[in-house]
Amino acid sequence: MKKWLTLPLAAGCLVLLAMPALANEGHMNRPSDLSTIPVKGSYQEKLETETVYSVDISWGSMEFVYAKEGTGVWNPETHSYDNVSGAGWQYPAGGPGGLAGNEVQITNHSNTKIVCSLDFTTEEAFPEIVGTFDRPEISISSAEGKAVDDETLTQKSKLNMQGALAEQVVTPTPIGEILVTLQE
Amino acid sequence: MDRRSKGYLMVAAAIALVAVGVAVWALFFRDPSPAPAPDIAPPVEDNALPTGEDDGDKLPQAQGGGAVNITYSDQVAVCLETRTVSIRFANPARSNQSMVVRLVLGELVAAESGTLPPGSALESLPLLADVTLPAGEYAGAFHVLFYDSQDGGRAGVSTKLPVSVTVA
Numbered sequence: 001m002k003k004w005l006t007l008p009l010a011a012g013c014l015v016l017l018a019m020p021a022l023a024n025e026g027h028m029n030r031p032s033d034l035s036t037i038p039v040k041g042s043y044q045e046k047l048e049t050e051t052v053y054s055v056d057i058s059w060g061s062m063e064f065v066y067a068k069e070g071t072g073v074w075n076p077e078t079h080s081y082d083n084v085s086g087a088g089w090q091y092p093a094g095g096p097g098g099l100a101g102n103e104v105q106i107t108n109h110s111n112t113k114i115v116c117s118l119d120f121t122t123e124e125a126f127p128e129i130v131g132t133f134d135r136p137e138i139s140i141s142s143a144e145g146k147a148v149d150d151e152t153l154t155q156k157s158k159l160n161m162q163g164a165l166a167e168q169v170v171t172p173t174p175i176g177e178i179l180v181t182l183q184e
Numbered sequence: 185m186d187r188r189s190k191g192y193l194m195v196a197a198a199i200a201l202v203a204v205g206v207a208v209w210a211l212f213f214r215d216p217s218p219a220p221a222p223d224i225a226p227p228v229e230d231n232a233l234p235t236g237e238d239d240g241d242k243l244p245q246a247q248g249g250g251a252v253n254i255t256y257s258d259q260v261a262v263c264l265e266t267r268t269v270s271i272r273f274a275n276p277a278r279s280n281q282s283m284v285v286r287l288v289l290g291e292l293v294a295a296e297s298g299t300l301p302p303g304s305a306l307e308s309l310p311l312l313a314d315v316t317l318p319a320g321e322y323a324g325a326f327h328v329l330f331y332d333s334q335d336g337g338r339a340g341v342s343t344k345l346p347v348s349v350t351v352a
Contacts, residue, residue: 054255059341061248092248099246104341109253180343 054143055114056107056154057180060099063172065090066165089161100158104133104178107154108140115139115183118157122176129163129175223338225282225331229298233305237277245280250330250339252279260287260324262294262351267311269295271347273326277303281330281339285309289317289324289349299331322349 065073066089073090075082082093091101099105108114116138120131135157143153159178243251257272275283279302287295287309294317295309311317324347330339 051258052255053258053345054253056243056251056253057341057343058243058245058251059249059339060246062340063248094246098244099249101246101248103246109255174340176340178341180341182343182345 051112052110054109058099058105060094060101060103061092063092063101064161102159103156105154105156106138106140109143111142111144113142117181117183119179120159120176123174126175129161129165131159131161131176133157133159221329221338225299225336226284227298229300229306231306231308232300233307235274235276235303235305237303240278242280243278250281250341252281252330254328256326256345258347260347260349262311262317262349264319264351269309269311271306271309274305275300275302280333282333284329286327287324288327289322302333317351319351322351324349
């Protein structure tokens with residue numbers, strides 16, 4: 001009985017050995033039977049590139065002092081008083097190449113133009129104080145095709161304060177916040 | 185029922201009434217305006233990834249001021265099934281401030297990150313637990329808060345960046 005089964009089992013094993021060859025969809029069993037893989041091409045005027053936004057935002061100390069009478073701000077780098085004036089709001093002057101205490105600076109490194117608006121919101125505890133920017137809207141062109149340090153990619157705006165601060169506020173106290181908004 | 189039991193019953197009824205009143209107020213009358221921004225930097229964001237930049241120069245910063253770079257894509261995708269917000273946002277190493285990012289849709293804060301120190305990026309955030317959004321396209325914004333990297337105090341400057349949000 002076992003001898004009669006031997007031949008069919010051997011034939012079955014031979015068939016199984018041939019299965020991997022049949023798995024090839026292209027049936028590349030003979031050199032002349034070559035599968036073809038189509039390659040396509042098309043023309044476009046310009047490839048769509050993704051917009052990447054990259055913006056530097058820098059700001060000065062934003063520490064204002066309200067002086068009831070005229071005063072100035074001592075500058076240790078020049079050994080003199082800056083912003084000597086009558087009563088009103090004073091702020092630290094900027095050092096060489098640095099931002100003044102009331103300045104916000106924006107640099108555009110994006111591959112698209114940006115438009116920023118700058119707003120100051122007063123804290124509820126100080127309703128008499130108003131802050132306004134000399135340039136409340138800044139527009140900067142795209143950085144595409146420009147050097148990283150191109151000066152036209154950087155713009156500044158200055159925050160000016162109006163209104164009086166109560167004489168009880170003798171330590172630096174938050175009087176408001178600045179919001180820089182990129183427009184669509 | 186004796187007098188003591190009646191007293192306990194009245195106290196329990198009063199407490200139940202107060203609890204129902206609070207629940208009704210919370211559900212129907214609570215001010216929906218967004219939670220105020222934290223004054224101190226929260227813990228570092230779990231999903232923050234390193235930007236992989238070499239240690240280079242920091243942006244010039246005025247004494248007492250701040251300087252940051254924000255690099256991001258204005259395309260945001262929300263998957264309702266996984267409740268995940270897919271974004272591309274980076275606080276490069278040259279920044280001098282840490283950041284917290286909020287995804288805002290109108291008055292709704294849909295997602296908020298932990299602190300992103302300089303040199304970190306973010307690709308996903310979970311939707312806040314109580315947020316429900318129908319599928320569709322929305323005009324939203326990243327509201328980015330800045331925090332001193334040393335003492336964690338919040339800066340008096342923040343920024344809003346418009347984004348397009350696809351919810352599916």
